[in-house]
Amino acid sequence: MQELGKAESNSTRIIRQDDKRVIIEKDLDTEYMVLSMGPQHPSTHGVLRLECITDGEVVVEAEPYLGYLHRCFEKYCENVDYPGIVPYTDRMDYLAGMNSELAYCITVEKLLDIEIPRRVEFIRVIVSELNRIASHLVAIGTYGIDLGAFTPFLFCFRDREHIMNLLEWISGARMLYNYIWIGGLAYDVPADFKKRVAEFVTYFRPKAVELCKLLTENEIFVKRTYDIGIMPADVAINYGWSGPMLRGSGVKWDLRRNDPYSVYPELDFDVPVPDGKFSVVGDCLSRHLVRALEMEESLKIIEQCLDKMPEVQGFDSRALIPKKIRPKAGEVYGRAENPRGELGYYIVSDGKSTKPLRCKARSSCFVNLSAMKDLSKGQLIPDLVAIIGSIDIVLGEVDR
Amino acid sequence: MSEYFSNIKTGATTIATGMAITLKHFFNAVKRKGDAGIDDADYFRQVDGLCTLQYPKEVIPTPPHGRYRLYVNIDDCIGCRQCERACPVECIAIETIKTTNDDLAVCGKTSGGQQKRMWVPLFDIDTAKCMTCGICQSVCPTDCLYHTAVADFSEFDVRNMMYHFGNLSKIEAEAKRKKLAEQQAQAAKEKAATGAPAAKPAPKAAPQQKPGGAE
Numbered sequence: 001m002q003e004l005g006k007a008e009s010n011s012t013r014i015i016r017q018d019d020k021r022v023i024i025e026k027d028l029d030t031e032y033m034v035l036s037m038g039p040q041h042p043s044t045h046g047v048l049r050l051e052c053i054t055d056g057e058v059v060v061e062a063e064p065y066l067g068y069l070h071r072c073f074e075k076y077c078e079n080v081d082y083p084g085i086v087p088y089t090d091r092m093d094y095l096a097g098m099n100s101e102l103a104y105c106i107t108v109e110k111l112l113d114i115e116i117p118r119r120v121e122f123i124r125v126i127v128s129e130l131n132r133i134a135s136h137l138v139a140i141g142t143y144g145i146d147l148g149a150f151t152p153f154l155f156c157f158r159d160r161e162h163i164m165n166l167l168e169w170i171s172g173a174r175m176l177y178n179y180i181w182i183g184g185l186a187y188d189v190p191a192d193f194k195k196r197v198a199e200f201v202t203y204f205r206p207k208a209v210e211l212c213k214l215l216t217e218n219e220i221f222v223k224r225t226y227d228i229g230i231m232p233a234d235v236a237i238n239y240g241w242s243g244p245m246l247r248g249s250g251v252k253w254d255l256r257r258n259d260p261y262s263v264y265p266e267l268d269f270d271v272p273v274p275d276g277k278f279s280v281v282g283d284c285l286s287r288h289l290v291r292a293l294e295m296e297e298s299l300k301i302i303e304q305c306l307d308k309m310p311e312v313q314g315f316d317s318r319a320l321i322p323k324k325i326r327p328k329a330g331e332v333y334g335r336a337e338n339p340r341g342e343l344g345y346y347i348v349s350d351g352k353s354t355k356p357l358r359c360k361a362r363s364s365c366f367v368n369l370s371a372m373k374d375l376s377k378g379q380l381i382p383d384l385v386a387i388i389g390s391i392d393i394v395l396g397e398v399d400r
Numbered sequence: 401m402s403e404y405f406s407n408i409k410t411g412a413t414t415i416a417t418g419m420a421i422t423l424k425h426f427f428n429a430v431k432r433k434g435d436a437g438i439d440d441a442d443y444f445r446q447v448d449g450l451c452t453l454q455y456p457k458e459v460i461p462t463p464p465h466g467r468y469r470l471y472v473n474i475d476d477c478i479g480c481r482q483c484e485r486a487c488p489v490e491c492i493a494i495e496t497i498k499t500t501n502d503d504l505a506v507c508g509k510t511s512g513g514q515q516k517r518m519w520v521p522l523f524d525i526d527t528a529k530c531m532t533c534g535i536c537q538s539v540c541p542t543d544c545l546y547h548t549a550v551a552d553f554s555e556f557d558v559r560n561m562m563y564h565f566g567n568l569s570k571i572e573a574e575a576k577r578k579k580l581a582e583q584q585a586q587a588a589k590e591k592a593a594t595g596a597p598a599a600k601p602a603p604k605a606a607p608q609q610k611p612g613g614a615e
């Protein structure tokens with residue numbers, strides 16, 4: 001902690017009187033204090049450091065400092081060939097590895113211009129939606145912990161364990177899958193996989209309702225998140241927000257609908273957007289609600305995929321994987337809807353090498369976090385914790 | 401005023417609902433969920449109860465093709481070094497010695513019936529570096545390099561994470577290297593004696609053809 005010294009005599013003092021009213025007192029002799037939150041603070045979800053300039057308990061300005069987990073993703077990509085990058089994309093957003101892989105593989109396939117078997121497409125969608133549920137479960141659970149509710153976290157992790165087991169069963173690893181490959185999949189799914197996923201869907205439906213009762217409807221939780229950290233839709237768009245964050249501000253924008261990829265156009269699902277009945281549009285509670293409702297939509301998608309997935313006898317998921325991946329010279333930008341927003345890859349190929357000339361990742365968390373300064377202005381420190389939690393950052397993706 | 405009391409009421413009821421769920425779980429805690437693997441048909445029909453396993457006495461079973469510790473069946477390795485080149489983190493180190501013709505029978509064949517032409521005195525895998533991506537496994541032509549389902553292999557000393565799979569001892573490798581060098585020197589000598597006049601015109605002819613072809 002460090003003191004900035006006395007502020008000017010005609011400085012203003014912002015005080016939150018109750019939930020809705022903020023009063024500004026002028027001509028008060030106050031001192032600003034710099035408070036460093038993180039990188040070890042448990043509510044910062046990893047190694048994020050927030051430098052808050054506080055006036056009493058009110059945050060005047062909070063600036064995020066990043067880079068504690070920087071691993072030179074772009075430089076790595078210049079030195080490994082195209083299939084070798086896939087495991088690194090897992091490690092970016094480690095809570096939703098399948099979604100990151102899907103985004104990367106879609107991008108390279110766009111560059112190569114190759115066809116993907118229909119069965120592969122359906123398996124890809126199933127695994128990425130399973131992973132989306134797992135990721136949202138972590139987001140909701142840890143958000144509860146941030147606000148002092150420890151129990152929902154344990155319930156979330158109990159259910160997430162089943163998804164981890166399912167994904168380990170098909171890919172061989174629990175979190176860092178390397179399952180979706182360029183042009184195919186590492187393995188075909190086991191024989192009983194469809195049955196087990198269907199069982200999971202029937203198992204999880206009541207548990208999601210239970211979780212809603214436990215956390216989302218809890219009055220203490222609602223009081224902590226209602227009307228906190230409001231982001232208007234236009235400002236959110238200007239910041240480049242995407243995913244549940246943007247939908248929480250009332251913008252119906254989902255890449256699965258607005259820029260469809262894979263087999264999403266054939267599937268029937270809603271894009272949940274808060275209507276302002278239970279929350280103020282754009283506040284922390286809306287963002288939480290979007291995540292909670294999205295899990296139900298993901299379950300719907302999985303059910304439809306299980307019905308539509310073609311059964312192929314003796315299916316070889318690696319049959320169409322190119323032996324040597326050497327795309328034509330050119331550049332491509334591909335994107336997919338991650339649990340946290342738009343994850344995009346920009347790849348430049350020089351046409352000669354089996355390694356990309358450049359591979360840049362557009363991280364959704366990084367962009368969402370950039371609005372921190374705006375969101376935190378005039379908030380109380382406990383509310384700041386609620387705001388960071390609602391952004392749902394994964395530092396592995398922020399720092400890359 | 402009525403809002404004040406209704407707030408208290410919703411607060412109390414929602415907390416009571418949450419408590420009821422917790423209490424249900426509390427009474428369930430006398431039962432224990434088993435440790436059935438996901439490939440078990442009754443996986444989702446296990447009793448609802450405590451789901452924590454007492455590690456290391458109990459473990460979550462890993463699926464049979466789980467991608468954990470790397471293993472090399474060195475008897476099947478032909479020393480092609482494709483895994484070494486494919487590894488994104490460079491955790492595999494291989495050294496090979498060409499087999500001399502009289503040693504081919506000793507070197508043997510792979511289980512697929514392919515004649516091995518390389519001794520592999522050094523095949524080291526640094527499992528501390530390995531990120532279990534499975535790319536080496538996918539490029540291996542004889543399927544001798546694969547991840548096993550052994551997930552728990554932590555060590556107190558990081559040097560113990562280095563696994564050695566080479567099929568020759570240091571002394572044996574030195575002998576093979578010496579033998580190969582001798583044989584190569586012999587072959588070169590023979591070539592110099594007999595094949596030198598025949599070999600010389602060939603490089604001369606090549607440059608003459610090339611410009612002609614280009615025009």
